[in-house]
């Protein structure tokens with residue numbers, strides 16, 4: 001793969017949750033290309049193995065571990081495998097996350113007549129379990145792996161945690177109150193953990209991606225015939241650079257945050273990579 005620049009991660013152990021997915025899969029490739037031993041933790045052994053094989057085929061070191069970021073026992077098991085195969089964790093990327101249709105309203109605004117329309121999910125119809133799923137996956141799914149793997153990092157040089165937040169953490173996006181609130185919590189937790197871990201030498205930062213086309217959001221962004229949805233038009237109108245991001249465009253920020261030499265005094269920040277979406281007021 002073509003990196004924007006390289007950093008020396010020779011024999012550093014990186015754990016990437018959601019590493020079998022689109023955005024964090026690109027991060028796995030970049031970390032491995034810089035010499036790291038990468039543990040890919042996602043749901044489903046098959047997708048983890050597939051990603052690990054891809055890295056190995058490109059000359060890197062990786063293992064795939066089926067792990068659930070919401071299950072402490074599963075994380076403990078994954079940690080034992082990482083320790084046995086690679087050693088203590090130096091870098092944790094908390095990438096597992098996402099939204100759920102049951103935490104999503106049909107429309108952007110509520111009108112009184114909507115209350116009698118059974119075909120719509122209004123604010124009043126949001127499902128408690130759906131909202132809990134999204135909060136748990138994004139917030140607890142960041143906190144629990146940090147609890148499990150940060151213990152390895154205490155007072156060892158060059159260790160850090162990178163969380164994955166989102167645009168909706170700065171300003172909530174319409175329709176997705178659960179995902180917006182949960183990512184705001186991820187940004188807030190990034191600051192909290194950076195302060196809390198500052199005396200034991202663990203930096204904690206986050207990347208807030210703008211809009212990238214991935215498996216998770218493809219149906220929201222494109223109709224079945226491949227034409228863009230109305231939401232896509234709104235997103236692009238609100239992105240001054242007039243386009244979606246490419247997964248590879250997250251890698252420069254990732255490597256900068258991981259590198260002690262480059263960002264050793266950067267701690268508790270959330271960096272947008274968004275084509276100026278978060279800077280644009282719409283006017």
Ligand code: NAD
Nearest residue numbers: 018020021022023042043068069096097098166209212214
């Ligand atoms: P993706 O759907 O391609 O990948 C998600 C990965 O997370 C999958 O490998 C899945 O197995 C794993 N996962 C889901 N639940 C899990 C669980 N309970 N335990 C362990 N692994 C689990 O996602 P993506 O679009 O690449 O997103 C990666 C991160 O970036 C997410 O946190 C997402 O919220 C965030 N993000 C994405 C965008 C975007 O435009 N795609 C924008 C902003 C933020």
